[in-house]
Amino acid sequence: MPTTPPPTESGRVADQFDDIDQQREANLFGMWLFLATELLLFGGVFAGFVVFRVIHGEAFAEAAGHLDLALGTLNTALLLTSGLTMALAEQLVNAARRRAALAMLLATLALGAAFLAIKAYEWHHEYMERLMPVLGLPFEYPGKHPQQAELFFNFYFALTGLHAFHMLVGLCILGVLAILTWRWRDPPRIARQVQISGLYWAFVDVLWVVVFTLLYLLRL
Amino acid sequence: MxxxxxxxxxxxxxxxxxxxxxxxxxxxxxxxxxxxxxxxxxxxxxxxxxxxxGLRSAGGLLRVYATGGVLWLGFLIVLTLADYLTR
Missing domain, CATH: 1.20.5 (Single alpha-helices involved in coiled-coils or other helix-helix interfaces)
Structure with a gap:
């Protein structure tokens, strides 16, 4: 079983940096830069959805009523809780509490996997209801505005699919972090890796809050 | 704790x-x-x-950068909507 020496203040500095503070700042700035590009990717779809939500207000509100609000709310609660466990993992790694940090990382992983499982169940339900207008599948909408509803469900699957892909990437990163934390070979480096991965995970939380609000809650 | x-x-x-x-x-x-x-x-x-x-404890540069990202997304949505809402 690996021992748990505390992370030192410095750790090994990469060649291109003057000191560890500069390296840490560059890590954070690099991740925020990446997240800004992600915001551009999602922002375009959000803006498109908002425009069509205004143009086809009644039809989109009616289509939103066909989504499962209870499951969407449960998934949001799971993801917010995973944001907490990830933030705690970061604190615990900094405090050199390896076992507790590992437990929090695994809890984050489990919560993320539960989110995807519920999302898959929702998609399956919509497939059975013939509300999945993708890959040439039949779309049979029982409401008054089938064409506009098809557009809504196109947005729904594009946004939730894109978000689920980001969740999958996040789960892979969490898996690697869990292994690195279990080995505990370079604690300062692990602390930096957990910090920037935590930024990504929290950003996926933010994106879901927007997706959940736009798709599930604006049903008026 | x-x-x-x-x-x-x-x-x-x-x-x-x-x-x-x-x-x-x-x-x-x-x-x-x-x-x-x-x-x-x-x-x-x-x-x-x-x-x-962690933006609460981040440096000034990072705060400005993060705020800019959210602000420009706001511009994107508000200016696009301004077109459709005033036609």
Missing amino acids: NDFRPYLLTWVALLALLGVIVAAAALFDGLLASMIVLAGALCMIALIITLFM
């Missing part, structure tokens, strides 16, 4: 806000519901960014 307190409080606040916006969407109609839902969601996003993403 004291180090964890802000995160635990943030999580409780986020779940409370989630309850408020879901209740508003289920119980109210019209503009009132939309206003509550959007205001609640913005508060949730602000909490996640400042606490979970």
